[in-house]
Amino acid sequence: MRxxxxxxxxxxxxxxxxxxxxxxxxxxxxxxxxxLIDDYTGHVNAFGVTGRKxxxxxxxxxxxxxxxxxxxxxxxxxxxxxxxxxxxVMHP
Numbered sequence: 305m306r307x308x309x310x311x312x313x314x315x316x317x318x319x320x321x322x323x324x325x326x327x328x329x330x331x332x333x334x335x336x337x338x339x340l341i342d343d344y345t346g347h348v349n350a351f352g353v354t355g356r357k358x359x360x361x362x363x364x365x366x367x368x369x370x371x372x373x374x375x376x377x378x379x380x381x382x383x384x385x386x387x388x389x390x391x392x393v394m395h396p
Contacts, residue, residue, distance in 0.1 A: 339391070341384060345369040357391060359384055 340351040340358040348358035352372030
């Protein structure tokens, strides 16, 4: 499973070690990822349109945004990791 984490600023510094190696640099090509983790609704919804799952990292600016059905909102890194583990069990 290829995971792309596209988080900037303080959240980037808090990326758990299990996901740190997936942290994206700006300009990363999203086509190689199976899962996108981002705090920008436009990115995760566009990713969902391609038929791939994405995680929206909950932030005050995205709380009222409508999400694509393949996008899951998570409220912290532990919830992100739990969601990915559940997806791995459902689709090994």
